[in-house]
Amino acid sequence: MSKPGVMRHMPQIAHVDVNCFYASAERAFDPSLEGRPVIVLSNNDGCAVTRSPEAKALGIPLGEPWFKLAPRAKEWGLVALSSNYELYGDISARVMELLGRYSAWLEVYSIDEAFLGVKGTPAELVALGRTMKATVRRNVGVPVCVGIAPTKTLAKLANKWAKNNPAFGGVCHWDSVPRR
Ligand SMILES: [Mg+2]
Structure with a gap:
């Protein structure tokens, strides 16, 4: 039946x-990063490997080299972090x-x-x-x-x-x- x-x-x-795992992990560790544009950089701080939604909203592409972002980081209030595996x-x-x-x-x-x-x-x-x-x-x-x-x-x-x-x-x- x-x-x-x-x-x-x-x-x-x-x-x-x-x-956005790496950026979210950084926020879990440091809640003051909540709501701010955050990127996590690849080994040797080469390029952005993770972007928080706020960083995506700034139009930062995945893989963007840090040297291109650095000049505008202060103006954007962008927080760039070295990766912490x-x-x-x-x-x-x-x-x-x-x-x-x-x-x-x-x-x-x-x-x-x-x-x-x-x-x-x-x-x-x-x-x-x-x-x-x-x-x-x-x-x-x-x-x-x-x-x-x-x-x-x-x-x-x-x-x-x-x-x-x-x-x-x-x-x-x-x-x-x-x-x-
Ligand atoms: Mg994921």
Whole structure:
């Protein structure tokens, strides 16, 4: 006998990704950077490898060499930081440890991205995503977006959609992504 609703409870994948990770990690370490344009520079302070949203809004391209930015940094109030991989590794470990509490299956995909196995209706999973987002923000101090879908690829797409459409509040289930 088939049970109604069973399909909606099929295992799903949540993709969690920290927004502009290095800049967010620096802010978690030094909250006075909140709201300011921040870039993190590559090894030997060569070029911008991460930009906070405020730095992106200034039109600073990813990979822009520091020598081109330096003359205008003061005028912009731009904060440029040397990369601190020890800090990023520490923040990453704390994010992954927290996420691990929400699933028996966690795949750390990169320093700031993970896939989690989750189960529930789309509404339940969006609620779970919001809980994870709020908990990471509160306990570690970095912003994340969450995409949820039946596969990893679609979960990444749902996450991208959440990131680019503020109305979603950083959490999106694939069912809510408009099909074109
Ligand atoms: Mg990221």
